[in-house]
Amino acid sequence: xxxxxxxxxxxxxxxxxxxxxxxxxxxxxxxxxxxxxxxxxxxxxxxxxxxxxxxxxxxxxxxxxxxxxxxxxxxxxxxxxxxxxxxxxxxxxxxxxxxxxxxxxxxxxxxxxxxxxxxxxxxxxxxxxxxxxxxxxxxxxxxxxxxxxxxxxxxxxxxxxxxxxxxxxxxxxxxxxxxxxxxxxxxxxxxxxxxxxxxxxxxxxxxxxxxxxxxxxxxxxxxxxxxxxxxxxxxxxxxxxxxxxxxxxxxxxxxxxxxxxxxxxxxxxxxxxxxxxxxxxxxxxxxxxxxxxxxxxxxxxxxxxxxxxxxxxxxxxxxxxxxxxxxxxxxxxxxxxxxxxxxxxxxxxxxxxxxxxxxxxxxxxxxxxxxxxxxxxxxxxxxxxxxxxxxxxxxxxxxxxxxxxxxxxxxxxxxxxxxxxxxxxxxxxxxxxxxxxxxxxxxxxxxxxxxxxxxxxxxxxxxxxxxxxxxxxxxxxxxxxxxxx
Numbered sequence: 001x002x003x004x005x006x007x008x009x010x011x012x013x014x015x016x017x018x019x020x021x022x023x024x025x026x027x028x029x030x031x032x033x034x035x036x037x038x039x040x041x042x043x044x045x046x047x048x049x050x051x052x053x054x055x056x057x058x059x060x061x062x063x064x065x066x067x068x069x070x071x072x073x074x075x076x077x078x079x080x081x082x083x084x085x086x087x088x089x090x091x092x093x094x095x096x097x098x099x100x101x102x103x104x105x106x107x108x109x110x111x112x113x114x115x116x117x118x119x120x121x122x123x124x125x126x127x128x129x130x131x132x133x134x135x136x137x138x139x140x141x142x143x144x145x146x147x148x149x150x151x152x153x154x155x156x157x158x159x160x161x162x163x164x165x166x167x168x169x170x171x172x173x174x175x176x177x178x179x180x181x182x183x184x185x186x187x188x189x190x191x192x193x194x195x196x197x198x199x200x201x202x203x204x205x206x207x208x209x210x211x212x213x214x215x216x217x218x219x220x221x222x223x224x225x226x227x228x229x230x231x232x233x234x235x236x237x238x239x240x241x242x243x244x245x246x247x248x249x250x251x252x253x254x255x256x257x258x259x260x261x262x263x264x265x266x267x268x269x270x271x272x273x274x275x276x277x278x279x280x281x282x283x284x285x286x287x288x289x290x291x292x293x294x295x296x297x298x299x300x301x302x303x304x305x306x307x308x309x310x311x312x313x314x315x316x317x318x319x320x321x322x323x324x325x326x327x328x329x330x331x332x333x334x335x336x337x338x339x340x341x342x343x344x345x346x347x348x349x350x351x352x353x354x355x356x357x358x359x360x361x362x363x364x365x366x367x368x369x370x371x372x373x374x375x376x377x378x379x380x381x382x383x384x385x386x387x388x389x390x391x392x393x394x395x396x397x398x399x400x401x402x403x404x405x406x407x408x409x410x411x412x413x414x415x416x417x418x419x420x421x422x423x424x425x426x427x428x429x430x431x432x433x434x435x436x437x438x439x440x441x442x443x444x445x446x447x448x449x450x451x452x453x454x455x456x457x458x459x460x461x462x463x464x465x466x467x468x469x470x471x472x473x474x475x476x477x478x479x480x481x482x483x484x485x
Contacts, residue, residue, distance in 0.1 A: 007179065007192040011037040013481045014180050014193040016166045016232060017201035019047020019225070021451025021470035021477075023148040025198045026158050027102070028478025034195055036158050036478075039182055041165035041227050046145050047202055048224040048423050048452065049467060051335045054129050054141030055111060056468040058092050061124040065089045068114060068121030069462070075119070078458025079244050087432040088456055091472035096128060098475065102151040107131040109140075115290055115463050127464045137332030144467070164189075169197060169235050169447070176445035177239060196481035198448045199436065200474065203424030203455075204230030206261075214246040214426060217299040217311055221256045221263035222421045223334035232453045236428035239447065242439040244454065246426030250461045251295035254420025257354055260336035263420040267291070267330035271404050272321035274382050275417070277309045280365060280374035282382065285394040292461045295419040314368055315415040316379065318407045322346050327355070327415065334422075346413075356414045364412045379407050423466060427454030434477035448477040 012034035015026045022038060023045065029036045038045075059065035066089045073080040100106055109131050114122035132143030152158045161184065170179040170190065179192040204210040205222035207230035212218065222228075237243070254263030269275065269286035277283050289297045298310035317327070323345055331342040342349065349355045358364035361379060365372035385391045386405045389398045399405060428436045428449055435443035436454065450473040452466050 006190055008189045010192040011035045012195045013198065014191055015198045015200060018045035018160055019202060020049030020148060020467055021474040022200035023152050024471050024474025025200055025450050025478040027151050028475040029482045030156050030158050032479050032482035034482035038158060038160040039164045039166050040160060040162045043162055045149060050141055050145045051138060051224060051338050052141050053333060054144045055127045055464040056095065056471060057462060057464040058095055058126050058128055059124045060126060062089050062093060064121035064124035068119055068125060071119040072460045072462060073458055076459035083432045084456050088472055091476060092468045095471045099147060102147055106147060115292060138338055169239050171239055177447040195484040196446045196448055198450065198477045198481050199232040199236060199453055200451045201232030201453055202228035203452045204228065204233055205421045205424055215249055217295055217308060217419055219418060220421060221254055221418050223254055223263050223265050224423055225335055226261050233427045236436055239444060240438045241428035241436050241444060243426060244429040245458050248425030248458045249295060250292045250422040251419050252291055252422055253294045253417050255354060255415055256418055262335040264336050265330055265334045266328045266417055268315055268328055270329055271399055273315055273317045276314050276316055276378055278370060279309055280370040281378055282393060283310055285396040287396055292463050298419055312416045312418045315417050316407060317413050319409045319411050322413055357411050359411050361412055364414055368414055383408060423452045425452060425455040425457045430454050433480045434473050435480065448481045450474040450477040
């Protein structure tokens, strides 16, 4: 391509993807003096950031925080870049103050700490959310997105082209990235990026082929933004990017309703619920599964039966639990959850056919296609453990009011539960300057990345870490791209 005659539009920096990382990168590039343009494939911005809880991690001690983050990699044997982690820890400490530069009246609320408190340095981790006027499960996410999007669109007038998916990167004679080919209203447009292109287009949760080749377990569903189709990953591969962390995911449990493209988040394992596999047996301490590590609890493959016996697994509960509260403790997160209101007594979901109902345990097992005797014995053993005040199988804590934990009053209920991805972590590898690198570790000139696309997180993920990374490396990518090749 001859940029002197063939470009339809010229800017300094092009940002591909308008979620938390893209908005942050656009702000940082603009504030560093670069004429910036944002491309978004869907009708509106927000990405996974907007349908998440909205939290991000920071810390009160950089040495301890770095030790904790490094321990996550050591425990999972994931590929680790110490320079990248050190910069992330340093930059994430600055995030609250940076957000205040966008609105000096912004306020924060803390809501927890490390997801793995047994690791060294865990006490230094702090989770924040942005306070604001929004209400509901995604209120904090909407507060954060309002802050970022208003800084982009209202306060800086950075142009955002929605419904304009990027299709491929343009490179020069030496392999440097010089622009983007995008699609707008059915036509291809060529956009020159004089200083750089920043990939912030999210992961590949909605690319089933890429998931099959990267992540163990099947089938997998997704909770997040349907626009995360792996587009940025393919564009980066085309220009020679190295890949990493392709097996890393943030994965909860979900129910896949046919009415939605995305799964509905199921925060389960509460009092009065047990999990059984496809053989009708319990397989885990239901209350101890870390919310971001659901896949690691169910991805066992039985090489004799040639199947995943825990995908799906079944959530079992009785009439007392059904009447007491919604089956899931967190309703409203995720792309589908933000558009659906769960009934207080689960009756609507039973009528929808989402929850299986049976008068007896034997009939429930029959409907699930598992052994009635096995399911009966599993529930019998669970009830005995509740009465004894001790779970002899998996050490689950039994609350003092044991009657609430019993499963003994019909009708009986079950739900088919699948590992459901909040997001993937893998993609083009980047360095501490947010430069995307080739397989030899050399930066690809003019190409940068931030967010979950090529995330720093590996197999074990710390909740709040992805948005923290969006905000930290979004700033780094914006400044680096504005400085030019």
